[in-house]
Amino acid sequence: MTGSADVPLPLIAPQAGPKKDRYEVVVIGGGAIGLAIAYELAKLGLTDVLVLDKDSLVKGATGRNGGGVRAQWTSTENIQLAQRSITAFKNFAAETGHNSFFRQGGYLFLTRSEPQMQALTKAAAFQNTHGVRTRVIALEEATRIVPGLHTGGCVGATFNPDDAVLFPWPLVWGWKEAAEKLGVEVLTFAHATGFEVSGSRITAVRTNRGTIGCTWVVNAAGAWSRDLARLVGLELPVKPERHEILVSEPLKPFLGPMLVDLSNGYYVNQDMRGELVGGLGTHTEESMEWHSSLEFAREFAKTTVRLLPRLGPVRVLRQWAGSYDKTPDAKPILGVAETGPINLVQANGFSGHGMMISPMVGRLTAQLIAGQKTDLDLRRFALERFSRGELEADPMVIG
């Protein structure tokens, strides 16, 4: 546990500290998850909420991901979280006044393996039972959906027209401003450095900007969530996993869906600024060190020109990296852990698909804290599933 003096406040940070010394709920982590929770709490009438972020906002995974939002999953819980979040994203601009550039162009999965095609076919049928409109499509149809697509070496494809992409940055600003309007406070450059515990409860969060009393604490710290939980002696099976991504110069709109090649976890979409944004499932490692590699850029480029040869002259503008908060089954940890303080709520372990389900995670977590019945059963996301061995990985994790 580090003392507050170890984290000096830069001059560029807002100098005013928290307005009060005690809040009903302290949310640690001002990404899509933490801010969605704060906003949903406020909508339920719980406005005595403080959100802490260790830096300026949009510096973690919310600001670094590719913007994909999809319901093509193979587990009921992931599908339900995604479907309801897609509905919420449709209302985001009207609710917050911020344009998230949400665009439903679908997700098109390509596979180069027969066994994987069988799995995709089974997954599509399963998704259909949940009302997801995924179809197994012929490669000729894939070429019609993505003009110029070369499908040589591919054996098949699936397509869900309702999947989407958005620009993650405005999500943060939209939820922040909407939550603040309802009375929530958001404090940046605020490090949680420790907890004060009495019996089975956390009574206060120690930060570089003072000790803040609380009734509830939410761990929405993303790739930092394991380290945060350790401050109170709780071990989460969450590992930071570094992934790379890049963006091209802007082009006229031509690419409808998020295009995925499952052979190397390649994904690319065209955002509403016209840029191509994409990454790979390779070149990953357990790390919080976010360098960019030439090797990544080269493999991404090779896959791009193999699938879309006419993009050869298009130029890469920028590469970056970020860390997933990865769990062993690639599903999040939600709710209160049996072995931790009874007022510490987990909302982490999103394994690369947190942004896309953040509206629903916000709602469920807010319902839990408000003592309401949650829309979905949170026990499926309990930390205890790992010690009980009740793991069922969702193989549709890409990127």
Added chain:
Amino acid sequence: MVTAKEFLCRCEDITMDDCRGAIHEGYSCFEDLKRFLGVGTGPCQGKACVSACMRLVADERGLPIEAVDVMTFRPPVRPVSFATLAAPDQTGDRP
């Protein structure tokens, strides 16, 4: 000397007034302005606008320029085509 029509970031069509307004709305450091307005995210990747934006933040907030944060400059230094990156690696001809 600065007018409403003066551009801070030509790539993303951001004027000095846009940026000044955002600073006073609370987007008060460079990293916020990048992620709110898009300063520095266009084809020049900040080469034309970063210094001016930092100066504006310093002036508007009454801070020394040394205290203003700056965005992380990321590869590639200049835009590089997918075709170049995808070309076979050759000694002396690295992309």
